[in-house]
Amino acid sequence: MKLRFCTVPVTLLLLVFWINPTPASAHFFPNITSIPASLIPNTTIWDAFNALDGCRKGVKADGLAKLKKYFQLFGYLNNSYDNFSDDFDDYLEKAIRTYQLNFNLYATGELDAPTLKHIVLPRCGNPDVVNGTSTMRSGKPSNRYSANSTIHTVAHYSFFPNRPRWPPGRTRLTYAFLPENQLSDVVKGVFARAFERWSEVTPLTFTETSSFYGADLRIGFFSGDHGDGEPFDGVLGTLAHAFSPPAGRFHLDGDENWVIDGDFLNSSPMSAVDLESVAVHEIGHLLGLGHSSVEDAIMYPTISSGTRKVELANDDIMGIQELYGSNPSYNGSDPTLTPRTEWDTSGAPRVDYLLWRRGILLVVELFSLLLFV
Numbered sequence: 001m002k003l004r005f006c007t008v009p010v011t012l013l014l015l016v017f018w019i020n021p022t023p024a025s026a027h028f029f030p031n032i033t034s035i036p037a038s039l040i041p042n043t044t045i046w047d048a049f050n051a052l053d054g055c056r057k058g059v060k061a062d063g064l065a066k067l068k069k070y071f072q073l074f075g076y077l078n079n080s081y082d083n084f085s086d087d088f089d090d091y092l093e094k095a096i097r098t099y100q101l102n103f104n105l106y107a108t109g110e111l112d113a114p115t116l117k118h119i120v121l122p123r124c125g126n127p128d129v130v131n132g133t134s135t136m137r138s139g140k141p142s143n144r145y146s147a148n149s150t151i152h153t154v155a156h157y158s159f160f161p162n163r164p165r166w167p168p169g170r171t172r173l174t175y176a177f178l179p180e181n182q183l184s185d186v187v188k189g190v191f192a193r194a195f196e197r198w199s200e201v202t203p204l205t206f207t208e209t210s211s212f213y214g215a216d217l218r219i220g221f222f223s224g225d226h227g228d229g230e231p232f233d234g235v236l237g238t239l240a241h242a243f244s245p246p247a248g249r250f251h252l253d254g255d256e257n258w259v260i261d262g263d264f265l266n267s268s269p270m271s272a273v274d275l276e277s278v279a280v281h282e283i284g285h286l287l288g289l290g291h292s293s294v295e296d297a298i299m300y301p302t303i304s305s306g307t308r309k310v311e312l313a314n315d316d317i318m319g320i321q322e323l324y325g326s327n328p329s330y331n332g333s334d335p336t337l338t339p340r341t342e343w344d345t346s347g348a349p350r351v352d353y354l355l356w357r358r359g360i361l362l363v364v365e366l367f368s369l370l371l372f373v
């Protein structure tokens with residue numbers, strides 16, 4: 001959810017959207033070898049951050065101001081923070097530490113090589129920290145986390161603030177593509193497959209409609225500034241973003257080299273981005289999921305270019321089923337994963353406890369019934 005966006009009156013938003021849609025004629029390639037060399041950049045927007053290796057609190061270095069903007073973009077620095085100097089201050093150190101916790105890195109608060117390697121990865125444009133609260137690992141009780149455990153792993157899925165979801169009576173959602181993008185049936189088929197991943201595990205269904213502004217979910221490719229305050233940045237960097245329910249907006253960066261048949265076994269060039277992988281992730285946002293610290297999860301914020309990740313992880317499935325319940329024909333389960341609700345400290349109802357209490361009441365009622373018969 002883009003909270004800054006949501007504070008603006010809806011009518012004004014619609015006006016902006018109509019005036020300045022800037023749809024992109026996006027690049028699609030059947031496979032990675034069909035991308036022409038001229039479209040493969042030598043560097044991308046965040047590569048320059050690699051020069052900041054070794055920077056720590058107290059130093060001044062060219063590029064730290066840009067890095068602060070990066071951290072503000074993803075919620076790690078408050079929106080009121082405006083000290084975009086090249087000084088490494090306390091706020092930047094705190095932002096880096098939070099980022100490191102979220103991405104399962106050593107929380108050194110310094111720009112070490114593993115942290116920078118992660119910072120430059122292409123990623124989703126949705127923030128990891130909303131209104132100062134991280135929904136990822138750094139915002140969770142650390143003593144229950146066991147990232148490397150194969151025996152018992154705590155789930156790390158998250159929701160947007162106030163847990164917005166599509167209402168219970170609306171399980172049949174429609175989606176449409178921005179007409180100006182003129183997408184081929186093959187490209188549309190990629191999105192259909194991505195929707196299918198989520199409908200397999202929930203009672204939700206997704207049907208394409210030709211009415212763009214009448215659809216629940218609206219998909220469009222855009223370049224640069226496209227009127228919602230979250231401009232795209234060219235090849236790599238941010239790849240896409242999507243809004244929480246019931247906004248239904250799903251925007252993709254038209255400047256990426258989108259690959260529609262993601263056979264990435266010998267991944268080169270590295271600027272290729274698998275469309276289906278990104279679509280599955282962003283649909284998670286459209287349905288109400290936030291980012292997860294579980295690296296295998298679809299809702300993990302970064303994806304290495306030249307890789308494909310389309311299978312929902314148990315973390316994703318447990319998250320989406322907490323919002324919508326399961327698809328009656330879905331049998332999958334993972335007994336090694338503890339539902340997040342077991343240790344949720346947010347004040348939200350503890351689903352497992354409620355179910356347990358309901359079970360006890362049922363047994364008591366049955367017992368009373370037997371006594372009277």
Ligand SMILES: [Zn+2]
Binds near residue numbers: 124125126301
């Ligand atoms: Zn995301």
Ligand SMILES: [Zn+2]
Binds near residue numbers: 226228230241251
């Ligand atoms: Zn957008």
